Amino acid sequence: MRLRSERGMSAHLREVNETLPVGAGLIGKVAATGETVLLDSAADDPHLFPPAKRAVKTDDIRGFVCVPIRSRGRVLGTLSLGRQTSDRFNELEVALLEATGHQIGIALDNAKLYSESQRQIEELKLTQAQLIRAEKLSAVGELASGVAHEINNPLTTILGQSHLLLASGDIKEGARDRLNIIAEETSRAARIVQNLLMFARHYTPERRPCSLADQVRRVLELKAYQLRQDDVEIRTEFTPCPPVYADENQIQQVLLNLVQNAHQAMARQAPPHILTVRVGPVDGGGRIEVLDTGPGIPPDVLPKIFDPFFTTKPPGDGSGLGLSVSYGIISEHSGRLWGENRPDGGAAFIVELPVGKTTS
Numbered sequence: 001m002r003l004r005s006e007r008g009m010s011a012h013l014r015e016v017n018e019t020l021p022v023g024a025g026l027i028g029k030v031a032a033t034g035e036t037v038l039l040d041s042a043a044d045d046p047h048l049f050p051p052a053k054r055a056v057k058t059d060d061i062r063g064f065v066c067v068p069i070r071s072r073g074r075v076l077g078t079l080s081l082g083r084q085t086s087d088r089f090n091e092l093e094v095a096l097l098e099a100t101g102h103q104i105g106i107a108l109d110n111a112k113l114y115s116e117s118q119r120q121i122e123e124l125k126l127t128q129a130q131l132i133r134a135e136k137l138s139a140v141g142e143l144a145s146g147v148a149h150e151i152n153n154p155l156t157t158i159l160g161q162s163h164l165l166l167a168s169g170d171i172k173e174g175a176r177d178r179l180n181i182i183a184e185e186t187s188r189a190a191r192i193v194q195n196l197l198m199f200a201r202h203y204t205p206e207r208r209p210c211s212l213a214d215q216v217r218r219v220l221e222l223k224a225y226q227l228r229q230d231d232v233e234i235r236t237e238f239t240p241c242p243p244v245y246a247d248e249n250q251i252q253q254v255l256l257n258l259v260q261n262a263h264q265a266m267a268r269q270a271p272p273h274i275l276t277v278r279v280g281p282v283d284g285g286g287r288i289e290v291l292d293t294g295p296g297i298p299p300d301v302l303p304k305i306f307d308p309f310f311t312t313k314p315p316g317d318g319s320g321l322g323l324s325v326s327y328g329i330i331s332e333h334s335g336r337l338w339g340e341n342r343p344d345g346g347a348a349f350i351v352e353l354p355v356g357k358t359t360s
């Protein structure tokens, strides 16, 4: 029991009453039994809480009464009065105190009910808002994934054909540049489609032990040409780390999204454009850092970057799905993904993945 309120107590009496065990001593007994205790001389009572004995004696407390504060059959606390005269608290005084205790009990209970219902109303409002948002998202997701499925096949054909043409050799230089643009833009469109499909979860992951460094290499190879076009220098730092149990496609998708964001952030401003990707071990798994020398993320934008459809990019450049999809993928792998600003400018995105199950 804790002392919540007092009047006229000496400092040492307050100190011994600050916390009291339920069940022990006079007040503790009232709290445990719910029965009023009435005494002529508190100091002489054998049930007095031993640590309080000296303070009660020093303060010369004699007449004492303690009543329970109840509500709906439960004892919530006690209300005690002591006085320095040996006049016994009379029946009327005790009845008044008991009635007061009862009123306090009702007031406390009402306050509790009120704050409880306030909390429930807040919770209900929040759930309702989440439900509306989820409904909207799933409707958009369904629609988008239907369209994405349809677009995916022709995109794959265009990409395949342009690669075949590029590989054939007998192409004029001007046409080669144009073909490269076709291939790049097609793979950009394919990435958006993949993000949409993963967002709508129309993809069954296949997990196996995979090397994070290999995934980084593959993604950087894929993006090398585009990065070079915008004078982005690629720096990699690979420290040996254990393979993680993951879906390679999904991890590459995450890396593509992070590299693409870093690229877009840097392309919009003057050089130097340096993309640093680090891979290394972390307690129980692996860690990938994607660092850029772009403008960084403004503080008011930072809390929203993982929200689906949140983008600060002009239409056509951003769908606002890259980070939200990546976050979903990493969370499903029981890992962590977060973004922060680098002390010297630019943004840093960090992925941490646990080793996970090592045998399938």
Ligand code: ADP
Pocket (backbone or CB within 6 Å): 257, 261, 262, 265, 292, 294, 295, 296, 297, 301, 305, 306, 310, 311, 312, 313, 317, 318, 319, 320, 321, 322, 323, 324, 347
């Ligand atoms: P999108 O790239 O389509 O806008 P994302 O979900 O990938 O969608 O990113 C959301 C937003 O996060 C971006 O619009 C941008 O404002 C911010 N952002 C992401 N990566 C970076 C980065 N490397 N530097 C600065 N801002 C970033």
